[in-house]
Amino acid sequence: MLSIGTLAKRTGAKVQTIRYYEQIGLMPEPGRTEGGQRRYGNAGLDRLAFIRHSRELGFSLEAIRELLDLSDSPERSCAQIDAVAQRQLQEVEARITRLKALRIELQRMLSECSADRVADCRILEVLRDHEECLSNHDGTGI
Amino acid sequence: MLSIGTLAKRTGAKVQTIRYYEQIGLMPEPGRTEGGQRRYGNAGLDRLAFIRHSRELGFSLEAIRELLDLSDSPERSCAQIDAVAQRQLQEVEARITRLKALRIELQRMLSECSADRVADCRILEVLRDHEECLSNHDGTGI
DNA sequence: CTGATTGCTACAGCCATTGTAGATTTCGTC
DNA sequence: GACGAAATCTACAATGGCTGTAGCAATCAG
Ligand SMILES: [Zn+2]
Ligand SMILES: [Zn+2]
Ligand SMILES: [Zn+2]
Ligand SMILES: [Zn+2]
Numbered sequence: 543m544l545s546i547g548t549l550a551k552r553t554g555a556k557v558q559t560i561r562y563y564e565q566i567g568l569m570p571e572p573g574r575t576e577g578g579q580r581r582y583g584n585a586g587l588d589r590l591a592f593i594r595h596s597r598e599l600g601f602s603l604e605a606i607r608e609l610l611d612l613s614d615s616p617e618r619s620c621a622q623i624d625a626v627a628q629r630q631l632q633e634v635e636a637r638i639t640r641l642k643a644l645r646i647e648l649q650r651m652l653s654e655c656s657a658d659r660v661a662d663c664r665i666l667e668v669l670r671d672h673e674e675c676l677s678n679h680d681g682t683g684i
Numbered sequence: 685m686l687s688i689g690t691l692a693k694r695t696g697a698k699v700q701t702i703r704y705y706e707q708i709g710l711m712p713e714p715g716r717t718e719g720g721q722r723r724y725g726n727a728g729l730d731r732l733a734f735i736r737h738s739r740e741l742g743f744s745l746e747a748i749r750e751l752l753d754l755s756d757s758p759e760r761s762c763a764q765i766d767a768v769a770q771r772q773l774q775e776v777e778a779r780i781t782r783l784k785a786l787r788i789e790l791q792r793m794l795s796e797c798s799a800d801r802v803a804d805c806r807i808l809e810v811l812r813d814h815e816e817c818l819s820n821h822d823g824t825g826i
Numbered sequence: 827c828t829g830a831t832t833g834c835t836a837c838a839g840c841c842a843t844t845g846t847a848g849a850t851t852t853c854g855t856c
Numbered sequence: 857g858a859c860g861a862a863a864t865c866t867a868c869a870a871t872g873g874c875t876g877t878a879g880c881a882a883t884c885a886g
Contacts (some may be wrong), residue, residue: 545852547863557864558844566842577851579864588812596811598821600786603842609811616803624797627807631790634783641780644742648773655766661758665769669738669751670730679740687883689832699833700875708873719882721833745873 543573543581553590560590568593568607601630643677650676685715685723695732702732710735710749743772785819792818 550557563569569589572580582590589610596606605626612623647668655664668674692699705711711731714722724732731752738748747768754765789810797806810816 545863556844559842561865562843575851577864579851592812595814597842598814599789599811600783609808613802613805613808616801618802619800620797620802620805620807621799623802623805623807624794624799627790627794627797631787631794634787634790638780638783638787641742641776641783645773645776645780647741648769648776652766652769652773655762655769657763657766658761659758660755660760660762660765663755663762663765665762665765666751666755669741670734672737672740687832698875701873703834704874717882719833721882739873 543583544587546580546582549582549587549590552587553594555590555594563590563593563603566603568603568610599630600634601626605630640679643679647675647677647679685725686729688722688724691724691729691732694729695736697732697736705732705735705745708745710745710752741772742776743768747772782821785821789817789819789821 544552546557546560549555550560560569564571569586572582572586575581592610593603593606596609597603601609608626609623612618612620612626651665651668656662660666686694688699688702691697692702702711706713711728714724714728717723734752735745735748738751739745743751750768751765754760754762754768793807793810798804802808
């Protein structure tokens, strides 16, 4: 049986994070010692590792909850699981697109600035007026 | 003189957001009508437009505060302003790098899944075990 | 003047944690 | 068994950047 600190060390999560996951119902309530401290078995360790790894891959806690629920029905088709991953991929791609547009604007601002007086700083000019921009940054990509 | 609602419409910010910016000291306290409603001049409009555009380019409110402070000294060198933008560019680039790694893992998971039973779902396998991953997702890029 | 719209303050909620304070429990060592 | 250090407990507040709500008060068009 593992203490919450041991679980934290093994998974890279913080102790408070594990308690938070329990609070929101993502981790089940574990057994307790006589003194009231949490004790976990391998199931708890596996579940927490799954959660942490999914977080590292950018899944939201809600998506992870969905994945964990779905994985409780091993005989069903995994189409729904794939859909969750597909959604996540699309979100990642949208964010990449948006960030690339931002990168271009930032690079342009920096390259056009002659590093002179604040009064003539090209960066401030662009920030003051979106007309100076090439992209939209309206959330829909370029 | 502009009401807070007009300011919101002109800049695309929400009314509450403008009040929030005032609360954290990013927007100055404007004049008020006899009845206590906020009234803004062009300075307020310009400042809010600057803040919103900077937010659209991904700058944090702290970075924006810095930029606004720096822009109050028009005769100084703009090196510090450029440094803020440079920092922002580096952050954007780091995020792109990280997201690209995530995209690769997600694409791989999805392409390897044969869309069969949950029990055999490749996506769940990968999420359960980071050993199945090619990248680190440790925040330091690939 | 009246009614609709807008604005006001104060507070709570979102996500996903992290940090804190003060009390209690557990564990290793003697 | 006793002692002290380390870990854990609960409860609550804070982070960033807003957004939403409730219950009033002010403003504006007709
Ligand atoms: Zn400059
Ligand atoms: Zn722009
Ligand atoms: Zn699958
Ligand atoms: Zn991995």
